[in-house]
Amino acid sequence: MNGQVRGRISVNPRGFGFLNIEASPEPGGAPGRPGGAAAGPVTAFVTPPDLNPFLDGDLVDATLAEAEPGRYSASQLVLVQRDRAELFGTVVSHAKRPHLRVDRLVSNTDWPFKPGSADDLAEGTAVVAVIEGAAVVPARVVAPGADLGIERCLARNGVRAVFPAEVVEASRAAAAAVSIERELARGRRDLRDLTTITIDAPVTTDIDDAVAVLPAGPDGALRVFVSIADVDAFVPEGSSLDVEARARGTSVYLAGRVIPMLPDAISSEAASLLPGVDRLAVTVELRIDAEGGVTSIDLHESVIRSHARLSYDAVEEFLTAGRSAHVPAPVEPVVRWLRTAAARLSTVRAARGGVELDREEAYVTLDAETREPTGVAPRSDTGAHRLIERLMVAANEAVATWLVARGLPCVYRVHDEPTEDRVRTLERFAHNFGIEAGFGSHLSPRGLAAFEAQFRGSGLAPAIRTVLGKALGPARYTAASGLHFGLGAPLYLHFTSPIRRYADLAAHRVVKRYLQGHRDQLADAEALASLSHHLNARARSAGKAETERHRMLVARLFASRIGEEIEGNIVAIKPFGLVVQMLQSGATGTIALEALPGGPYRIDVAAQALVGAARRYGVGEPIRAAIASTNEELGRVDLIPAGARGAAA
Numbered sequence: 320m321n322g323q324v325r326g327r328i329s330v331n332p333r334g335f336g337f338l339n340i341e342a343s344p345e346p347g348g349a350p351g352r353p354g355g356a357a358a359g360p361v362t363a364f365v366t367p368p369d370l371n372p373f374l375d376g377d378l379v380d381a382t383l384a385e386a387e388p389g390r391y392s393a394s395q396l397v398l399v400q401r402d403r404a405e406l407f408g409t410v411v412s413h414a415k416r417p418h419l420r421v422d423r424l425v426s427n428t429d430w431p432f433k434p435g436s437a438d439d440l441a442e443g444t445a446v447v448a449v450i451e452g453a454a455v456v457p458a459r460v461v462a463p464g465a466d467l468g469i470e471r472c473l474a475r476n477g478v479r480a481v482f483p484a485e486v487v488e489a490s491r492a493a494a495a496a497v498s499i500e501r502e503l504a505r506g507r508r509d510l511r512d513l514t515t516i517t518i519d520a521p522v523t524t525d526i527d528d529a530v531a532v533l534p535a536g537p538d539g540a541l542r543v544f545v546s547i548a549d550v551d552a553f554v555p556e557g558s559s560l561d562v563e564a565r566a567r568g569t570s571v572y573l574a575g576r577v578i579p580m581l582p583d584a585i586s587s588e589a590a591s592l593l594p595g596v597d598r599l600a601v602t603v604e605l606r607i608d609a610e611g612g613v614t615s616i617d618l619h620e621s622v623i624r625s626h627a628r629l630s631y632d633a634v635e636e637f638l639t640a641g642r643s644a645h646v647p648a649p650v651e652p653v654v655r656w657l658r659t660a661a662a663r664l665s666t667v668r669a670a671r672g673g674v675e676l677d678r679e680e681a682y683v684t685l686d687a688e689t690r691e692p693t694g695v696a697p698r699s700d701t702g703a704h705r706l707i708e709r710l711m712v713a714a715n716e717a718v719a720t721w722l723v724a725r726g727l728p729c730v731y732r733v734h735d736e737p738t739e740d741r742v743r744t745l746e747r748f749a750h751n752f753g754i755e756a757g758f759g760s761h762l763s764p765r766g767l768a769a770f771e772a773q774f775r776g777s778g779l780a781p782a783i784r785t786v787l788g789k790a791l792g793p794a795r796y797t798a799a800s801g802l803h804f805g806l807g808a809p810l811y812l813h814f815t816s817p818i819r820r821y822a823d824l825a826a827h828r829v830v831k832r833y834l835q836g837h838r839d840q841l842a843d844a845e846a847l848a849s850l851s852h853h854l855n856a857r858a859r860s861a862g863k864a865e866t867e868r869h870r871m872l873v874a875r876l877f878a879s880r881i882g883e884e885i886e887g888n889i890v891a892i893k894p895f896g897l898v899v900q901m902l903q904s905g906a907t908g909t910i911a912l913e914a915l916p917g918g919p920y921r922i923d924v925a926a927q928a929l930v931g932a933a934r935r936y937g938v939g940e941p942i943r944a945a946i947a948s949t950n951e952e953l954g955r956v957d958l959i960p961a962g963a964r965g966a967a968a
Contacts (some may be wrong), residue, residue, distance in 0.1 A: 324383045325399065328365070330375040332423040332953055336365040338381055338393040362894075363391035367427055370396075372453065375425045376477075377401050402856070406430065406455055407474030410437060410444045419448050419455050422471050424953065430455045447474055466690070468871045468951065469576050476864035478571050479563075482582050486563045490582035493553045493560060494589035499597045502552070503622055510602060511624040513544065516650050517592055518629045518707050524587035525570070525579060527818040529600070529625050530710055532656040539609030543660045545714040546623045548590045549599040550817040551827045554581065565850075568857025570819040573868040574683055575690045579819075586818050594628040601827055603714040603814070611663035616717045618830055626650060634703035661709040668709070672764030673807030674771050674787070681781075681905030683872045692876040697781045697905030711815045712806065718826065719810035723800050728842035729829050730822050730851050731812045733801040734794035737762055745790040747926060751939025752783055752888065764807030782888040782900040785907075786938060789891070796822055796854045798847035822854050870954030873906045877956050878949045884961050889940050892927050897936055899944060899958055908956035910944060916960065 326340035340361045363383055373379065378400040381393040408419040411429060417437040418429040433454040440446065440457065445467055448455035459481065461470050473480045482490075503509060515531040531544040554560045564580050571578040579586045592598050600623045606615040626649065633645035637654055646654060682698035685691065700708070715732075722729050737745070742762045749756040754773050758766055774783045791805060796813075803811035814830075817823040832840060890907065891898035897910040912920060912929070915936070920929040928937035936942070944958040 322383050323380060324361075324363075324393070325378065325380050326363070326393075328370070328373045328375055328377045328379060328396075329362075330370065330373075330424055330427055334367045334370075334423075334427045336367075336370040336373075336375075336427065338363040338365055338379070338383075338396075340383070341378075361391060363393035365393050365396070369394055371428045372396075373398065373426075374401065374403050374406075375475075376403055401450075403477050404450060405458060405474050405477070406448050406450060407461075407471050408446065408448070410440045410442050410446060412442055419446060422475055422952075425475055432456065445470065447480070466575065468875075469573055469868065471952070472573065472864050472868045472871065473571075473578065475867065476860045478578055478860065478864050479567055480578055482563065486559055487582050487584070489559050490553075490584040493555075493558075494584045497552055497589065497599065499599070499622055502599055502620075506620075507599070508602070508619040508621045510544065510546070510600075510619075510621045511597060513623070514626050514650060514653050515544070515546065515623050516627045516629055516653055517594070517625050518631060518634050518703060521630050521632075524583075524591060525577075525818045526592045526625075526628070527590070528707075528711060528815050529592045529623060530653075530657060530707070532653060532660055534652070534656055535609070535659070540614070541607045541656065541660050541663075543605045543607055543657070543710065543713075544602050545605070545710055545815065546592070546600040546602040546621060547714075547815050547823075547827070548592055548818055549601050549620065549827065549831075550581070550585070550590050550824050551831060552599045553585045553590055554824065556828060560585075564824065565821050565853070568821050568854050569861045571861045571864050573865060574692075574872055575685060575868075580821065581818060590818055592623070592625050594625045597622055597624050601830060603717055605713060605717055607660050607663055607713075609663070611665075611667040613713065613717060616721050618718070618721060618834065620831060620834055629654075631701060631703040631707075634706070635701040638702050638706075657710070658706060661706040664709045664713050665705075668712075668807070669768065671807040672766070672768040674767055674805050681869070681873065681907075683869060683876070685872075692872045695873055695876055695904045695906050712808075715814050716806075716808050716811055718814045718830065719800065719808075719812040722812070722826075722829065723810055725833065727829050727833060727840055728798065728847060729800075729812060730796050730798065730825050730847060730854065731800040731810070732794055732803060732822070733797050733799070733811070734803045734805045735792065736802065736804045737791055741790055741792070744925075744927065745787070747937070748786050748790065748939045749783075751937050752779055752786075754783075764804060767804075768807070778902055779888065781905045782890055782902070783939075785890045785900055796851040796858075798842070798844060798851055821857075825850065867954050870907075870956075871951050873904075874949040874951040874954055874956055877906070877908075877946055878951070880946050881948065882945060884943060884945045885958070886941065886943055889936055889938050889942055892922060892929055892936070892938060894922065897929065897942070899942055906956065908944070908946065908958040910942075910958045910960065914947075914959045 324340045326338040329337045379396045382395040384392050406421050408421040411418050411420045417432045420429050431454050433456045436456045445461035447458050449458045513531045515529045517526050517529045519526055527548040529546045533542040535541050567580045570580045600621045602619045602621040604617040605613050608614050627647050633643045637643040637646045681695050683692050684694045686693050742758050746756045756770050774780050800810050813822045814826045817827050885901045887899040887901040889897050890900045896912045900907045917931045917934040920931045923930050928935055943961040945961050947959045948957045
């Protein structure tokens, strides 16, 4: 099969690349596989010479050729769109001219500096450079001793690490311009006497949610107040601060460093709901009856004061032991009644189905002084995490319901019901894990909850959740409200983290305009679709950066464990081999095709398995392997089957 196609470049560190085909610019649509409809994404090989002018993620048009059934190559590439603006690398010299040796997951070649722009930079200097045509210009020199892994990770994923000076100055001016007294005089609800608390990690500085509750009355109903930092009060729409926040889309949380969406003057100071100080907020007031039903929703512009900053560990100790030295006596009743509210919401959540949002990925611990990795283990959220999660999800659902009832346009969060093909695939994976799903012809949120109940709390849970997340697919932002399948929520959006996510800030603006009397807000479908597309892209980039940083640290840690044997489960089949999630640590490693005995193997796309003459490897199956090598720059832990030659070398 031959034809013109459009797709995105993927760079392999060995120098070649692939074109992940998205569509055809010619009539006839996306390329299919021989013999009928596509059985999966089409990927084409790109030779090193053809790849040289391009970067990972570039959108290009190309000519597709089928060398043999199922194997494609792409040539005559033409750039359509480049989202990447910066490159990270070190200075090298070619023919006495300075070049930037670029991260090999981004480019397979060194890029020349614009003449005269880098003559004073010594070889080996680490630099972040701006792309100008076919050359680069130094933007900033990375300080000696800085963690180059973080810098590489940020540039690799297009994360803006430094705020322009004018944006920093604007943030300070905006923080100084806001007056609590003036806002109260304008009509904000004064909730400063309501005992309000925050629950976060001790290291968190951008605190954007606080909670309070009034005890149950004679009818058993609770009134829960979820107060969210009013970021819009500091970031006027269309201002330089707003333009920068929108471009970033989200804060990025890397182990050892946070890249905030907004400068510290706002994110960690003026807007952050710090204890003992008055803060502007938008409060979601929920009436929760004795059976967990949310029977009324009220939203207010407010002024609050946090009476205590609690940590997750302190609240968990209080919930399990009945006391904690780190939970002050005046707020103990608040924590108890919040537990009541969360338990009621959990009952309703369980009845409607969906999956728990526990984060059970591997968690890397860092030394407090050196910031070096000291350990890795599966992470499971505690009851304190679930308490806050229940309240935040309830607030997000409530705001979505409130907006839809008033016909207001917004960016919503949806998660599609899985197709029948995805359901069948998930059943096969479950069987490989030793679990029989039996979903039938249709997977409902309740059926998903029943499936989860079979593995919740087991040692296999982290690996199954990894596979489950891939099988269900990601949630996304969209201008059209709809089902969030994973939560079993008819309507959902993001509202509770406006310091960290632009989607939440956009929702705040719609709510505030309505509360201030603007009842004629009209939907600009094109603008909302464009914003949703942008925020989805930024969320993906942030997620990739966080994952890559995590894998780099895991590789650094496992460099001292060469030869160690591990038990794990296959969680993905890739063209290069197997991805294995380790049971004890929750970390992942890879086994190359050539390391598997009994080859050659072919990929069975439908079954997600590697199939050889005498052996088959499928997603979900257990496997024993040994750590063979690591590569920190690529964030890779290479495994080989246990007992293979050189396993303990």
